[in-house]
Amino acid sequence: MSPPLLGVVEEEGQSNVTLLASSTSAESICQNSSKLKERNYMGLSDCSSVDSSVVPAASDERKTRLNLKATELRLGLPGSQSPERNSELCLLSSTQLDEKPFFPLHPSNDGHCSSAQKNVVLRNKRGFSDAMDGFLEGKFLSNSEVNVMLSPKPAPNMGLKPGSALEKFGPQAAKVKDIVASKAPQERPYGTNDTRTNHNTSANNNSSAPATKAQVVGWPPIRSFRKNSLATTSKNTEEVDGKAGSGALFVKVSMDGAPYLRKVDLRNYSAYQELSSALEKMFGCFTIGQYGSHGALGREMLSESKLKDLLHGSEYVLTYEDKDGDWMLVGDVPWEMFIDTCKRLRIMKSSDAIGLAPRAVEKCKNQN
Amino acid sequence: MDPYSKRKKELPERPPESTRPSPFPDEVLELVLGLLKSNKDRSSVSLVCKDWYNAESWSRTHVFIGNCYSVSPEIVARRFPKIRSVTLKGKPRFSDFNLVPRNWGADIQSWLVVFASKYPFLEELRLKRMTVTDESLEFLALNFPNFKALSLLSCDGFSTDGLAAIATHCKNLTELDIQENGIDDKSGNWLGCLPENFSSLEVLNFANLNSDVNFDALERLVSRCKSLKVLKVNKNISLEQLQRLLVCTPQLTELGTGSISQELTERQYTELENTFKHCKNLDTLSGLWEVMTPYLPVLYPACTNLTFLNLSYAALQGLELANLLRHCPQLRRLWVLDTVEDKGLEAVGSNCPLLEELRVFPADPFDEEIVHGVTEAGFVAVSYGCRRLHYVLYFCRQMTNAAVATIVQNCPNFTHFRLCIMNPGQPDYMTNEPMDEAFGAVVKTCSKLQRLSVSGLLTDLTFEYVGRYAKNLETLSVAFAGTSDWGMQCVLGGCTKLRKLEIRDCPFGNAALLSGLEKYESMRSLWMSSCNVTMNGCRLLAREMPRLNVEVMKEEGSDDSQADKVYVYRSVAGPRRDAPPSVLTLSVFTEGTSPKCRRWGCNPYFCDMDG
Numbered sequence: 001m002s003p004p005l006l007g008v009v010e011e012e013g014q015s016n017v018t019l020l021a022s023s024t025s026a027e028s029i030c031q032n033s034s035k036l037k038e039r040n041y042m043g044l045s046d047c048s049s050v051d052s053s054v055v056p057a058a059s060d061e062r063k064t065r066l067n068l069k070a071t072e073l074r075l076g077l078p079g080s081q082s083p084e085r086n087s088e089l090c091l092l093s094s095t096q097l098d099e100k101p102f103f104p105l106h107p108s109n110d111g112h113c114s115s116a117q118k119n120v121v122l123r124n125k126r127g128f129s130d131a132m133d134g135f136l137e138g139k140f141l142s143n144s145e146v147n148v149m150l151s152p153k154p155a156p157n158m159g160l161k162p163g164s165a166l167e168k169f170g171p172q173a174a175k176v177k178d179i180v181a182s183k184a185p186q187e188r189p190y191g192t193n194d195t196r197t198n199h200n201t202s203a204n205n206n207s208s209a210p211a212t213k214a215q216v217v218g219w220p221p222i223r224s225f226r227k228n229s230l231a232t233t234s235k236n237t238e239e240v241d242g243k244a245g246s247g248a249l250f251v252k253v254s255m256d257g258a259p260y261l262r263k264v265d266l267r268n269y270s271a272y273q274e275l276s277s278a279l280e281k282m283f284g285c286f287t288i289g290q291y292g293s294h295g296a297l298g299r300e301m302l303s304e305s306k307l308k309d310l311l312h313g314s315e316y317v318l319t320y321e322d323k324d325g326d327w328m329l330v331g332d333v334p335w336e337m338f339i340d341t342c343k344r345l346r347i348m349k350s351s352d353a354i355g356l357a358p359r360a361v362e363k364c365k366n367q368n
Numbered sequence: 369m370d371p372y373s374k375r376k377k378e379l380p381e382r383p384p385e386s387t388r389p390s391p392f393p394d395e396v397l398e399l400v401l402g403l404l405k406s407n408k409d410r411s412s413v414s415l416v417c418k419d420w421y422n423a424e425s426w427s428r429t430h431v432f433i434g435n436c437y438s439v440s441p442e443i444v445a446r447r448f449p450k451i452r453s454v455t456l457k458g459k460p461r462f463s464d465f466n467l468v469p470r471n472w473g474a475d476i477q478s479w480l481v482v483f484a485s486k487y488p489f490l491e492e493l494r495l496k497r498m499t500v501t502d503e504s505l506e507f508l509a510l511n512f513p514n515f516k517a518l519s520l521l522s523c524d525g526f527s528t529d530g531l532a533a534i535a536t537h538c539k540n541l542t543e544l545d546i547q548e549n550g551i552d553d554k555s556g557n558w559l560g561c562l563p564e565n566f567s568s569l570e571v572l573n574f575a576n577l578n579s580d581v582n583f584d585a586l587e588r589l590v591s592r593c594k595s596l597k598v599l600k601v602n603k604n605i606s607l608e609q610l611q612r613l614l615v616c617t618p619q620l621t622e623l624g625t626g627s628i629s630q631e632l633t634e635r636q637y638t639e640l641e642n643t644f645k646h647c648k649n650l651d652t653l654s655g656l657w658e659v660m661t662p663y664l665p666v667l668y669p670a671c672t673n674l675t676f677l678n679l680s681y682a683a684l685q686g687l688e689l690a691n692l693l694r695h696c697p698q699l700r701r702l703w704v705l706d707t708v709e710d711k712g713l714e715a716v717g718s719n720c721p722l723l724e725e726l727r728v729f730p731a732d733p734f735d736e737e738i739v740h741g742v743t744e745a746g747f748v749a750v751s752y753g754c755r756r757l758h759y760v761l762y763f764c765r766q767m768t769n770a771a772v773a774t775i776v777q778n779c780p781n782f783t784h785f786r787l788c789i790m791n792p793g794q795p796d797y798m799t800n801e802p803m804d805e806a807f808g809a810v811v812k813t814c815s816k817l818q819r820l821s822v823s824g825l826l827t828d829l830t831f832e833y834v835g836r837y838a839k840n841l842e843t844l845s846v847a848f849a850g851t852s853d854w855g856m857q858c859v860l861g862g863c864t865k866l867r868k869l870e871i872r873d874c875p876f877g878n879a880a881l882l883s884g885l886e887k888y889e890s891m892r893s894l895w896m897s898s899c900n901v902t903m904n905g906c907r908l909l910a911r912e913m914p915r916l917n918v919e920v921m922k923e924e925g926s927d928d929s930q931a932d933k934v935y936v937y938r939s940v941a942g943p944r945r946d947a948p949p950s951v952l953t954l955s956v957f958t959e960g961t962s963p964k965c966r967r968w969g970c971n972p973y974f975c976d977m978d979g
Contacts, residue, residue, distance in 0.1 A: 155715045156550060218465030218872075219761060221734045223522065225548040225576065229657075229681055230731060232706075265685065291648065 038232060096180040097112065249339060255316075255347035272331055309347045317350045394423060402427035403809040429453060434892050436474055436498065437917065440941040441482035450557040453517075454483070455493035460895050460935055461845075462870060463497055464522055467897055467933065469921060471948045475499045475525075477507070478946070484511040492517040492543075499523065505530030509537035517543035517571070519871035524550035528579065532558035539563070540596075542573035553579045560585040567592040573600040575624045575655060580604045591616035602625025607632060607640060614643045623647065623670075625655035628663050628682075637666060640762050645669040654678035655762050663687045668695040680729045687713030693719040694702035701725040706741035706763060713746030717753025725759035726750060733763065734792060744771035751778035759784040759815075766797040767824060772806035782814040786821035792873070793849035795825040802826055808833035811841075821845040833864025843868040856880035860887050870895040879904030881934070885909065893937035897921075901931045909936065910954035 249266040262282050269275045318330040322341045330338070330345070378977040392400075393589050403425050407430075414424040428451040434441060444451070448604065458474025460467075476498050483490050490512045499522050508515065515538050519524075529550070534544065535558050559574075560582040569589065574581065581602070590596060590613050599617060601610065605626030614620070632640065640663075647670040659682040671677075674696045679689070680703040688710040689704065699720045704712065706728050716723065728742055744767045767789050776782065787806075795802055803824035811817060811833050818840055822830060826849035833856035834841065842865050850856065856876040859869065860883055868891065877900030888894055888909075903920065910918040921933035943955040 216792065218462065218467045219792060220730065220788055221462075221465045221845075221847075222729070222733055222763075223464045223548055224550065225522075226680070226729065227733070230733070268685075268687075313442065 056187065150253060251342055251344050252281060252319075253282070253345040253347070256349050256352070258283060258347075264345070271335055272338075275330075279318065279345075279347065316347050318345065319348050320345045373568065394419070395424040397821065398427040398909050402429075405430075407432050418930060421479040426450060430492075431455070433457065435937050435939075436479070437941065437944050438892070438937060438939045441479045441486075442546075443940060445482055445486035447502040449486075451487050453494075454479075454487075454490065455496075455497045456498060456754070456882050458498035458523075460870070460893065461497070461868075462872065462897065468871070469948065469950050470524075472921075472951060473499070473948070474947050475501070475504075475943065475946065477501065477504045480504055480511070484494075488512065489514050491515060494519040494521075495523055496521045497523065499525040500530070502527055502530035502533065506533035506537075508850045509533045510813070514540060516540050517545075519543065519545040519547070520548045520549055521545075522549060527552035528554045528558045528577070532561045533876060535561035535564040536563075539566070540568060541566070541837075542568050545570070545571055545573040546576050547573060549576055551576060555579050557582050557585075558561040559589070564588075565592075566627040568595065569593040571598040572594045572596065573598060573624065575602050577602045578604070583609055587612055587616070598652075601626045602653060603627045603655075606630045607663070608636060609641050611643050612638075618646050619649060620647060621649050622652035623650055623654070624678075625653070625657075628656055629658040629660045632663065637663070640666045641669065648673065650674060652676040652678070654681075656682035659684065661685070664688060664692055671695040673698055677697060678703045680705055680727065683731055684706045684712070684771055685709075686713075686715060690715030690719070693885055696720070697722075699723055702760075703727040703729070705729050705731045707731045708742075709740065710742055710746035710749065711767040713742055715751040717749040720754055722756060723750070723754035724756050726754070726757060727759075728763055729761075730763040730790065741765055744768050747771065748774050748941055751775040755779060756781070758782050761786040761788075761821075761971075764786045764791060765790050766794075767803065767806065768796045768798050769801065769803060769805040770796075770798075771805075771811070773809040776809050776813040777823075780813045781816060782810065783816050784819040785810050785814065785817060786819065786845070787823055788821065789824040792823075793825045794823075803830070804829040805834070808837075815840065819843040822849055823847060824849075827851045828855035828858070831858045835859050838863055840865055842866060844870070844876055846871045848873045850874045850876060853877055853880035853883070857883040860884035867891075867892045871899060873896070873898040875900055877901055880910075881905050882909060885912055888913060888936055889938050892940070893935065895933075895935050896931075898936075901934055902929050903931050904929070906931045906934055906954050914955070915939070919947065920952045920954060921950055922952065926929040 106360060250263045252261050252263055254261045264275070264278065264282070266275070269278065319327050320330050320338070320342045321327050321344045323343060327346070333341070369470050374931065401410070401413060401420070404413065404424075404427075410424050410428060414421045416764060424669065425447050427447065428448050429445060429450060431451050432455045433444070433456050436456050436458045437715045451453075454919075456476070456479065458476075459472055462468060463472065472701070474497065476495060480891075488511070491514050493508065500520060505526055508518070510533075518534060518538075518541075519935055523694075526549075531546070534541070541562075542934075551623045558581075562569075562585070566589070570591075570593070581604070581626075583605070586601075589611075590599065596617055596939070597620060599613065599620055600622065601624060603626055607628060607721075609631045610626050614623075616856075637957070643669055650670050651673055651676055653667070653670065653676070656679060661684065664684075670694070671692070675698055677692075677696060677699055683705055683721070683834075684692070684707060686708045693715055695700070696719070700722055702720065702723060702725070704716075704727070708728075713728070716726065716942070721740070728746075730741060733741060742762070742764050744764065747760075747762055748771050751774065754772070755778060758781045760782065761784075764787075769789065772787070776785075789803070796806070803822075806824070807820070807822050807826070807830045810820065815837075817838055820841055820843070822845070826958055828851045832851060832855075834844065838844075839862075844859060844863070844866065853876055856874070857880055860880075861865070866887070874896075876896065881896065882905060884894070906918050906920055912914065915938060916938050917935075919935045919937045920931045921935070923932045926932050943953045947953050
């Protein structure tokens with residue numbers, strides 16, 4: 001379903017450095033694979049050059065450096081710790097975190113994460129989004145690379161004040177960090193105009209500045225004016241999240257095995273049932289993808305019912321990450337409380353969700 | 369002295385009466401030809417004979433110059449003495465996407481200097497992708513007392529100070545249209561520079577600007593200008609302010625709103641609703657920045673006669689769009705963001721049977737992680753419902769050959785088909801095959817196709833199809849496509865009407881470039897960047913075709929032999945003298961000689977001006 005070429009990129013973490021440096025000749029090759037090689041969503045090639053430039057002037061250097069690491073961490077696995085929690089950890093046990101690799105290669109919820117690992121291998125194309133989740137370092141890089149990765153990278157181009165974004169807890173911060181993290185590789189070999197654009201937009205409070213496709217100048221072909229306007233528009237959409245009664249409440253929805261994520265506006269629904277059927281419609285096609293291809297028209301029909309079966313036959317469960325960063329089963333709390341606390345959704349294989357239910361129950365107990 | 373007899377003296381000797389082809393006196397001929405508006409027709413007319421050439425030259429009031437370097441202002445002025453309106457395009461289109469160095473050229477100043485002496489009665493200036501400085505704007509304002517209309521699209525180099533100069537000095541201003549420019553937005557008080565008794569404005573578009581304008585001045589201006597037909601404000605104008613403006617302008621035909629994000633009281637909402645009820649003459653609606661969708665219904669009463677709805681800055685959801693479209697039965701052109709998704713496009717298909725143009729822009733073009741947006745399904749849905757569709761610009765992240773085949777089967781009248789699959793080189797996501805058959809279907813079915821932009825994984829087969837079938841194609845944009853020189857050769861060999869070819873990141877090299885040797889003089893321009901063309905290839909082209917300007921832009925740190933960016937265009941003005949150091953002009957053309965173009969007949973000057 002997805003071009004295997006992209007899979008190549010993930011595995012050539014090492015080579016990305018040199019490829020970026022020789023941007024022009026690589027460009028002129030014009031083969032898709034080399035094109036794709038240049039795209040470095042991890043910012044892997046860039047981090048070494050950036051180390052020195054991101055020495056935070058903040059008083060607590062270690063704290064801020066760690067907070068930047070927490071920014072990195074935001075690219076965490078679904079199920080791994082959220083940034084808020086991580087910065088808490090940073091503050092508490094900084095020495096600890098200095099020493100060991102930050103991305104837990106053996107995360108607490110083992111079953112959960114290893115299956116996610118598998119999924120990354122399967123999802124050639126959108127391995128990037130998993131890469132963004134920070135998983136990629138664990139899978140494809142040696143430990144030394146992981147440590148390099150830990151050096152604060154995305155901050156300089158974003159004009160981020162180290163630590164400032166991270167101090168804010170809550171869904172808004174999560175989204176901001178998401179954007180920040182996902183915009184990590186800002187370095188462009190040329191195309192100064194683009195960089196300038198990024199600086200401008202990023203100065204506006206971590207707005208979603210154009211980023212990840214850093215290496216392809218002028219693509220997609222959109223005028224600068226529109227790029228800048230859109231950056232502001234989506235920034236405002238993000239800011240409006242969480243405001244009671246106004247605007248949309250977008251959360252990401254990922255599905256194990258699906259090549260890419262979706263976003264849904266929780267305010268479009270008033271009950272779990274509506275959300276569930278919307279998700280069935282959205283992700284139906286991916287389930288079918290695993291079972292073989294069907295005709296374009298027949299697909300939707302088959303997939304919906306199939307997915308329903310799958311969902312009701314508890315092949316998949318719908319889970320969400322709440323404000324505290326815990327992964328919970330959807331449906332436990334009243335709808336209003338749910339949309340208040342839900343930060344992202346994940347459709348997991350029920351086999352992976354085994355560990356969740358008891359935790360969810362416990363948590364409710366603790367909260368109530 | 370009789371102006372006509374004076375002119376007769378200046379014209380070349382006319383043959384004796386018996387052999388004169390035309391029975392009409394010059395005056396009549398001029399009157400008749402003066403009624404011709406289409407530049408293409410005028411060009412044809414000018415080729416008939418010397419008399420007609422002269423009559424056309426004397427009766428022409430508007431000149432369109434598609435490439436400002438194809439001709440010099442002196443040549444234009446010499447041929448057309450009575451021009452009152454000029455449209456000029458400058459930089460190659462890829463400069464919109466940062467592929468052209470900043471100081472590349474296309475400065476309007478040299479033109480203005482000539483116009484000041486030859487066309488002091490100039491009234492209109494419309495510029496696209498030109499560099500315009502504040503000094504130029506001031507020069508314009510001070511040297512053309514009749515100046516009426518200024519339109520700047522995708523230009524750069526000026527600030528609001530320049531606009532202030534225009535506002536201050538242009539007493540007869542009817543049109544000020546500032547769109548999508550790289551403008552240095554210093555402050556909004558340029559608007560206040562318009563004199564207090566100034567009332568001739570018909571078109572005002574400052575949607576581009578980010579700074580606040582002086583609202584009081586704007587309100588007074590708008591209420592004075594009874595002929596105001598087009599008003600497009602920027603996002604800093606609130607709903608409440610917009611309402612105050614609209615109360616003064618019931619005659620508006622085009623409205624660009626400010627932001628729709630302000631909190632309104634119920635009373636305010638009702639007032640606004642009533643105001644929009646009175647905007648019955650609107651045929652164009654745009655703006656809607658930062659739209660707060662609960663307020664969209666306030667616009668519904670104004671949509672009855674809308675033919676063009678531009679929602680490309682409003683992040684609407686599918687349902688919101690559907691609700692809005694139900695009130696727009698006359699819609700011909702629709703621009704949206706892909707936040708409306710396929711559901712929104714289905715609503716387009718259901719509600720807009722008269723739709724002729726659809727543009728879907730990406731809301732998050734650079735965000736790889738999240739996949740919003742539209743798919744092939746949305747496009748197909750539109751094609752079933754909107755059979756008159758002939759112009760499409762579609763940004764998406766997935767597409768199939770089958771879908772495109774269905775689309776063009778439903779809508780065979782495409783004149784402009786611009787499909788951008790945003791991931792470069794992406795195949796048909798269902799079959800994993802190249803997208804060759806998709807564009808093959810387009811060119812085979814859409815015989816009227818004038819403009820095509822291709823994307824996705826494409827082999828030379830696509831270009832074979834294009835060369836074989838796209839006989840009316842005038843503009844082709846190619847990126848990350850093709851397998852070998854053969855692809856480009858097919859296009860150059862087959863597309864007889866090709867005028868503009870822009871290529872980036874394709875494996876086309878010197879053989880391909882040189883296969884078009886004979887062709888480039890019949891085209892406006894060729895752009896090739898990040899391809900396999902070398903300096904030697906370009907030098908050869910320049911040597912063989914002296915009437916072409918071959919310009920190479922080198923990039924930092926690139927191989928000496930590679931021609932990173934090549935821009936080739938025909939010109940009767942010779943190589944340009946204002947190129948920056950980063951632009952190498954390869955030419956053996958000697959200045960001072962005037963080219964006799966073998967292909968253009970008696971008329972070496974006209975073709976680039978019109979196309």
